[in-house]
Amino acid sequence: MDPIKQLKTHFRTLRLSDEERGAMRDVLLTRMRATQALPRIPSPYAGVFMTLTFKRMTAFVAFLAVITAGTGSVAAAAEGAVPGDTMYAVKVHFNERVATLTALTPSSRAAVATSHAERRLEEAEVLVARGELNETVAMELSERFSKSAEEAIIHIDGLTNKDLEEATIASVEFETVLSAHGRILDDIVTARADEVPEVVAVLRADLAERAETIARKRDESRLAFVDEEDGRQASERIFASVSRDAQDAAENLARESKGLEPEDVLALESRASAIAIALDEGRAKYERGAYGDALAEFERAKSYIGIGERLLEAKARFDEPGEMPEDEMPIEEPVEQTIATTMVEDALAPEVDTMMMATEMRVMATNTATDTATTTELKKEAPREFVPRVPRPIRINLTP
Amino acid sequence: MDSKATETAFLELHTRYADPLFRHAYFRVSDRDIARDITQESFLRMWEYLSAGNQVDNPKAFLFRVAGNLVIDHYRKKKGTSLETLQEDGFDPIGDDAEGITDAAEGTHVMKALSGLPAKEREVLMMRYGEELSVSEIAAILGESANAISVRIHRATKRLRDLFDHGPN
Numbered sequence: 052m053d054p055i056k057q058l059k060t061h062f063r064t065l066r067l068s069d070e071e072r073g074a075m076r077d078v079l080l081t082r083m084r085a086t087q088a089l090p091r092i093p094s095p096y097a098g099v100f101m102t103l104t105f106k107r108m109t110a111f112v113a114f115l116a117v118i119t120a121g122t123g124s125v126a127a128a129a130e131g132a133v134p135g136d137t138m139y140a141v142k143v144h145f146n147e148r149v150a151t152l153t154a155l156t157p158s159s160r161a162a163v164a165t166s167h168a169e170r171r172l173e174e175a176e177v178l179v180a181r182g183e184l185n186e187t188v189a190m191e192l193s194e195r196f197s198k199s200a201e202e203a204i205i206h207i208d209g210l211t212n213k214d215l216e217e218a219t220i221a222s223v224e225f226e227t228v229l230s231a232h233g234r235i236l237d238d239i240v241t242a243r244a245d246e247v248p249e250v251v252a253v254l255r256a257d258l259a260e261r262a263e264t265i266a267r268k269r270d271e272s273r274l275a276f277v278d279e280e281d282g283r284q285a286s287e288r289i290f291a292s293v294s295r296d297a298q299d300a301a302e303n304l305a306r307e308s309k310g311l312e313p314e315d316v317l318a319l320e321s322r323a324s325a326i327a328i329a330l331d332e333g334r335a336k337y338e339r340g341a342y343g344d345a346l347a348e349f350e351r352a353k354s355y356i357g358i359g360e361r362l363l364e365a366k367a368r369f370d371e372p373g374e375m376p377e378d379e380m381p382i383e384e385p386v387e388q389t390i391a392t393t394m395v396e397d398a399l400a401p402e403v404d405t406m407m408m409a410t411e412m413r414v415m416a417t418n419t420a421t422d423t424a425t426t427t428e429l430k431k432e433a434p435r436e437f438v439p440r441v442p443r444p445i446r447i448n449l450t451p
Numbered sequence: 452m453d454s455k456a457t458e459t460a461f462l463e464l465h466t467r468y469a470d471p472l473f474r475h476a477y478f479r480v481s482d483r484d485i486a487r488d489i490t491q492e493s494f495l496r497m498w499e500y501l502s503a504g505n506q507v508d509n510p511k512a513f514l515f516r517v518a519g520n521l522v523i524d525h526y527r528k529k530k531g532t533s534l535e536t537l538q539e540d541g542f543d544p545i546g547d548d549a550e551g552i553t554d555a556a557e558g559t560h561v562m563k564a565l566s567g568l569p570a571k572e573r574e575v576l577m578m579r580y581g582e583e584l585s586v587s588e589i590a591a592i593l594g595e596s597a598n599a600i601s602v603r604i605h606r607a608t609k610r611l612r613d614l615f616d617h618g619p620n
Contacts, residue, residue: 054561055580061561061562065473065581067470075469075494076462080462083458086502091506092464093507194597197587249605250605253601
């Protein structure tokens, strides 16, 4: 067993016994009940979530209307930005905040947090592939990833107490993101070994650790399904949903196989087989009444599908040198991030007028390396396809 | 919030943080009873602080800070001198107790490897995997940059794996 896993296992044995814990709770309860004025207890999640007062919420809803009406193209253009790009602040401080605030159900909040965590990983991958990731940016991305990942876990934990089926789906999606991007980072880092900051290795370890934790939690919560009618129905519904995903995935794989190398085609076929086997195994266990085990197989199938999709996307992104369309704007050189960030953060103030000004920003971009200055004007124009420049192709391994 | 809800909320904090806090104390005092007392006292002090009308933005950071101060108090009473003076003289609460920790965790191979690490590297692995602190939390507690902590964790992990697989030298 890996020594870190052993370490964690041993540390976990160092804990309060049930008797010690019970005795401590009794002492705390006695003190609490002796207190006259009840205090406000901070949430265990304090510091993780952004809270808005009613006034800011009203102003922000107005802001959303403005964004939708006139600046949708700006927001869309920002979606492919990575740290160092002018539009990155828009992506993180506008687009992602909007997504967070408009996620109203627990499962959508889990999905948004998972999506934001995935975006940080994609950005790290692109920058490593380009040879542009320095220690500072790697650290910032790692911290932001951790924050979004923690939010996702908190929402999934919350769902586990309310809706086990939605929790299962959210948990599998989160684990799939971690596993897929762990593999992609492995391939990219292998190809760029001499250019990768040390902290990326910490990020990779973090992904593996979190994937293991979320899978273990899901195994534990799945026990609640065994022999229950709810478990049977949940298995049935998840099987139906995964079967549909599998059909779409099979069609997608057949389409993507054209033009791939034979070993990649073989890898995709192996993945398709693994998906089919997991579904068959799940069906067989369902028929036997082993609903918990059936669910585990359906989760596995869903994860295979999600990982396969992401590996294919990464292959399209990194396995061929990127070419810039003729009419594309030049990729901005590293900008004075503080300028853009300050302007964007000013635009997030509750006053609607200030927010409307955000649609007509003018940013001065300075190339600090060459001492040339270019002015980049953000105009309302059609969103541009994000085509990362990858100077040297990176082999993405598609095997299951 | 009524009294029942208040109790439930505070006990939720206890459920969530009691074990990591206990390990945080135990790694530093190597005595189960004292670590348990420090854990309990940390929660009681937090309750008193809240009851006095104060606000806590980050309950986890608050509890670990209180526990850290209680550990220092313990050593002051025990050694009769300041912890800072002790550290200046080369005393390290975690480093010197490596043997105790090895015994407590049944002297396994991995714990022996852990005791072979330099003190600062051992400390961050314990905080990360034993006390379940994030990189930024460790950085805040130790007063260093998150980047430096990340790199130290990475190096400590590599060294632990080497010691685990190949032994010393």
